[in-house]
Amino acid sequence: xxxxxxxxxxxxxxxxxxxxxxxxxxxxLYREIFKKGRLGSFENAxxxxxxxALGRRLARDVRTPDCAITGSLEDGALKFTxxxxxxxxxxxxxxxxxxxxxxxxxxxxxxxxxxxxxATGMHGFVRGLSAEEIVWxxxxxxxxxxxxxxxxxFMGMGEPFDNFDNVxxxxxxxxxxxxxxxxxxxxxxxxxxxxxGIKKLxxxxxxxxxLAVSINAADDKVRGELMPINKKYPLGLLKKSLLAFPLGKKxxxxxxxxxxxxxxxxxxxxxxxxxxxxxxxxxxxVITYNGGASLPYSPPSGEQxxxxxxxxxxxxxxxxxxxxYGRDILAACGQLVSTxxxxxxxxxxx
Numbered sequence: 001x002x003x004x005x006x007x008x009x010x011x012x013x014x015x016x017x018x019x020x021x022x023x024x025x026x027x028x029l030y031r032e033i034f035k036k037g038r039l040g041s042f043e044n045a046x047x048x049x050x051x052x053a054l055g056r057r058l059a060r061d062v063r064t065p066d067c068a069i070t071g072s073l074e075d076g077a078l079k080f081t082x083x084x085x086x087x088x089x090x091x092x093x094x095x096x097x098x099x100x101x102x103x104x105x106x107x108x109x110x111x112x113x114x115x116x117x118x119a120t121g122m123h124g125f126v127r128g129l130s131a132e133e134i135v136w137x138x139x140x141x142x143x144x145x146x147x148x149x150x151x152x153x154f155m156g157m158g159e160p161f162d163n164f165d166n167v168x169x170x171x172x173x174x175x176x177x178x179x180x181x182x183x184x185x186x187x188x189x190x191x192x193x194x195x196x197g198i199k200k201l202x203x204x205x206x207x208x209x210x211l212a213v214s215i216n217a218a219d220d221k222v223r224g225e226l227m228p229i230n231k232k233y234p235l236g237l238l239k240k241s242l243l244a245f246p247l248g249k250k251x252x253x254x255x256x257x258x259x260x261x262x263x264x265x266x267x268x269x270x271x272x273x274x275x276x277x278x279x280x281x282x283x284x285x286v287i288t289y290n291g292g293a294s295l296p297y298s299p300p301s302g303e304q305x306x307x308x309x310x311x312x313x314x315x316x317x318x319x320x321x322x323x324x325y326g327r328d329i330l331a332a333c334g335q336l337v338s339t340x341x342x343x344x345x346x347x348x349x350x
Contacts, residue, residue, distance in 0.1 A: 001061045003033060004139065005132035005169060008178040018061075019054060027178060029058055034179030037143030039064060064136065078147070080140065084109065084133060088126045092137045092156055094147050102151040105137045107167050108158025113192045114228045117216075117258055117289060117297050120157045128163035134170035138180055152182055155190040155212070159229075161197020168204055184208035190256060195233040195241040202245050211245065212254035212285075213238070217264045218276035226263070235276060242280055252281045259308060260289050261300040270311035283318045 001018070003011060012026035019025070028047035032038045039062065042048050043055030076096035083089050088109040095102040109126035111118070141149045152174060154160040160167045167189065174182045190212035191197055198211070215235075217223035224230040233241075242253060255277065259265045273284075286309055289299040300308075305321065312319045 001058075001063065002130070002132045003029070003062050004064070004135040005130060005173060007173055007176045019057070021054065025051075025054065030179055033062070034139070034176075035181075037139070063132075064139075078145065080145065082133070082137065082140065084129075086127075090129065090133070090137075090157055092141065094141055094145065094149070100150050101141075101147050102153055103138060103141045103147075103149045104153050104156045105134060106156030106158055107134060107154055107160045107163045111158045112162065113159050115192060115214075115216075116226050117260060117295060119295065122295065128158070128166060131166045131169035131173065134166065135173045135180075138174055138182070142180075150182065151186045151188075153188045153190060153212075155188070159192050159194060159197075160189050161191050161194035161200070164197055164200055168201075168206065171206065171209070185210065188212050188254065190214065190254075192227055192229050193233050193238045194229065195237050198238075198241040198245060207248065210251075210254065212256055213242070214256040214258070215273065215276070216256075216258050216260075217269065218272040219269070222264060222269075226260075239276065239280070247281065252283050255282050255284045256287060257284060258287045258289055259300050259305060260297045261304070263297065265300040265304050265308050267307055267311045270308045271315075274312055274315035274317055277317065283320065284312060285320050285322045287322050 001011075001014060006014065008027060008030045011030050012023050015021050015026040015029065025047055028045055029042060032042050032045050038045075040059050041055070042059050043052035045055065048055035078094040079091055080094075081089050081091050090106040090109050092106055093104040095104060106129065108128045110124050111120045112125035114121045116122075138149060138152065141147050154167065171184065171187055174180050174187065175184050184206060185208040188210040189201070192214050198213075201209070201211070214227070215223070216226055218235065220230060220234050223235065245253075247253070255273075257264075257273065277284075286305065288305060289297055309319045309321060
């Protein structure tokens, strides 16, 4: 049973169909897995004490991927790799904070967007992830790695809107109050500017979700050279989709901007960005380029970053310089790649 891709209501229907049991046992199964992190044994749960054979059968039928872990000792970031049934691998990153932790999940093995500054895209595309493979990353972070995860960002490997249906299904599972219970207001989808995906999300009736958009240049020529997606969804079309998006009363768009030395980091480019964002409620996250093997870019100096940010502040735009985590284990923005783990935690592959 692919329970990691199912809401509690769907599990109830499946348990009824497969085992002839109802909501009483289905809700208990869902609770044991998603609230308590228990796999492999359910017969000791109160609801299964009268039918331990059912508990054992359910434990055999719930499928999970294996997981190998690599940790960062420098800044607290933790990258872990999940091996999938077909030999593909995905990477996820836990980003520490003072009172909470954010999990950066992958939606695809690899990515076909081909952004020139991103190692993920340079390593090519393997496939989109199923909903259960996405949700598994949250489960692994909470219950295998023992981290208190209360924020999810789809900023790992892949373009979420290139795998729209599975991403939305995964979010429905993550936000199910009977399970992982992560509020949609604590979930952010980050897109490279997939205007059709933004339109589909607007129609999907998923209130509360946060949306981040990678701009990286408010100039079609420069952005097109950095991000091939700009050829299909140029800046004008992208802004039109954002203007039509049904943000909540206090909602904002998070604008992601990777600074590349000599490419998009000048005060002039900051001014263009400010003009482009006019009329949109935004917060701009400035990310200093993290570097990657064989990629032809370098990070700007601290002074250049300050000049860029100061120009945006002059235009009354909220700016935050995002701190990079996990550079030492290639876990920072743009550094994740498809890989197969060298070891595993003993769970059977999906």
